[in-house]
Amino acid sequence: MHTLLSTVLQRLSAPVQGSLLSRSEAEEFLHLPASATLDMLSVAGVVRAACAPAFFNCGIINAKSGRCPENCAFCAQSAHHETGAPVYPFVDTDVLVRRAEEAASHGTKRFSIVTSGTMLGEADVEPMCRAVERIIRETGMAVCGSLGILTPERAACYREAGMTRYHHNLETAESYFPHICTTHAYERDVESLHVARKAGMEVCSGGIIGLGESLEQRVELACTLADVGVDSIPLNFLNAIKGTRLENMPRLAPEEALRTVAMFRLMHPTKDILIAGGRSHVLGEWQSWLYAAGANGMMIGDYLTTSGAAFEADLAMMRTLGVKS
Numbered sequence: 001m002h003t004l005l006s007t008v009l010q011r012l013s014a015p016v017q018g019s020l021l022s023r024s025e026a027e028e029f030l031h032l033p034a035s036a037t038l039d040m041l042s043v044a045g046v047v048r049a050a051c052a053p054a055f056f057n058c059g060i061i062n063a064k065s066g067r068c069p070e071n072c073a074f075c076a077q078s079a080h081h082e083t084g085a086p087v088y089p090f091v092d093t094d095v096l097v098r099r100a101e102e103a104a105s106h107g108t109k110r111f112s113i114v115t116s117g118t119m120l121g122e123a124d125v126e127p128m129c130r131a132v133e134r135i136i137r138e139t140g141m142a143v144c145g146s147l148g149i150l151t152p153e154r155a156a157c158y159r160e161a162g163m164t165r166y167h168h169n170l171e172t173a174e175s176y177f178p179h180i181c182t183t184h185a186y187e188r189d190v191e192s193l194h195v196a197r198k199a200g201m202e203v204c205s206g207g208i209i210g211l212g213e214s215l216e217q218r219v220e221l222a223c224t225l226a227d228v229g230v231d232s233i234p235l236n237f238l239n240a241i242k243g244t245r246l247e248n249m250p251r252l253a254p255e256e257a258l259r260t261v262a263m264f265r266l267m268h269p270t271k272d273i274l275i276a277g278g279r280s281h282v283l284g285e286w287q288s289w290l291y292a293a294g295a296n297g298m299m300i301g302d303y304l305t306t307s308g309a310a311f312e313a314d315l316a317m318m319r320t321l322g323v324k325s
Contacts, residue, residue: 002036004028005043008266016051020266023223029263030215037255044262044294051269052296056110058274059103059300060146064090064115064124072171072181073245074208074238077116083243090115090124096131097138104139108300111135112144112167118184119148129161136162144204149184150192155199165232166196167204173220176213193228202231206274209260210238210252210282218260222267233264233271234299237278254286258293265294272297 008020021029032040066087067079076085100111113131120128132143145158146167158166170189171177177186193203205228207221225233237257240249264273274297275290283290290298 001039002032004032005036005039008043009046012047012050016269019226020047020269021263023219026219026222026263026267027216029266030219030259034255037259040259040262041289041293044265045292047265047269048273048291048294048296052265052294053270053272054296055291056272056274056297057108057300058110058112058144058276058297059100059106059108060112060114061091061096061099062086062116063096063113064088064117064120066116068116069118070181070183074171074180074211074241076241076244078244081244083241090121090127093127093131093134097134100135100139100141100143103300104141106300109142110144110165111139111141112146114146114167115148117148119150120154125154125157129157132158132161132163148192149188150195152195152199155195155201159199159201163201165202165204166193166199167232167234168192168196169207169234169236170205170221170224171207172211172213173217174224175220176211176217180211190224190228193230197229203228204232204234204272204274205230206232206234206236206276208236208238208278209257210249210278211246212249218263219267222264226267230268231271232274232297233268234274234276235261235264235295236276237282239278239281252282254283254289257282258286258289261290261293261295274299 004025011020066077066085068077069079071080072078076083096113103111135141135143142164143162144165144167145163150166168189172180174186193205196203205225209218237252238246238249240247273295275295276299279287
């Protein structure tokens with residue numbers, strides 16, 4: 001076993017506080033030879049078992065779709081792209097509750113309401129809050145929001161309604177962000193996470209792997225998330241959609257995706273690491289290796305503009321692996 005991996009295991013003998021790798025060690029980790037991949041995943045799996053919270057799954061609904069003014073290069077819902085993605089306003093509360101009930105019936109612990117756009121429109125704030133209250137009351141699930149840029153006033157409203165976690169991805173490293181989005185500053189995204197925290201909500205933030213960023217920039221994102229102090233890290237893998245600026249981006253290799261998940265686990269040993277969009281597209285038959293690579297959560301059901309695996313298929317995989325949420 002490579003010396004760096006042995007060092008990580010030795011560090012587990014003491015109480016774990018913070019990352020198990022320095023930034024330079026994380027970069028070294030991602031540059032280990034292919035022959036070290038199984039050992040890398042094995043160590044990440046040991047860290048997950050020793051340090052991470054219990055496994056959980058999460059469901060989402062695309063509650064307002066399309067015509068987003070931001071120009072994120074990967075996004076099917078951007079008004080800057082012609083992708084044929086559905087366009088509709090904020091959906092009715094009854095629709096949100098029915099989708100939440102469906103997710104709850106499959107054992108989902110968290111349900112996230114996601115809307116397109118820079119931030120939720122003023123007229124939609126009150127219906128959003130009432131929907132959050134109903135979902136909590138009628139399903140018992142924890143409710144998260146992914147509603148764009150956040151202000152203190154909005155955060156207070158969402159928290160009062162019962163929202164416990166706010167999701168806002170940084171998407172990629174700050175040094176690579178100008179290649180992905182130029183319609184708003186990276187600092188606005190980071191500030192939204194701080195606003196959510198100050199309002200009393202947990203913070204969920206991660207990114208998309210495979211946008212063309214370097215291995216070092218993946219480590220940079222992991223370090224930024226540590227600086228912010230996020231509670232949950234959703235990792236997506238790019239599913240290049242025709243009509244976006246990244247439509248010709250090569251598909252990430254499964255082993256590279258798994259090694260990246262392992263790096264995030266070692267950098268964030270005690271946090272939730274949730275695998276979301278693109279897992280079927282990138283990993284295919286290797287999806288079950290995500291747990292070995294250090295993930296402790298999975299988004300089940302459909303995503304925003306692409307289909308996920310059937311609930312039954314995901315639940316069967318978890319049963320086969322002995323994973324209980």
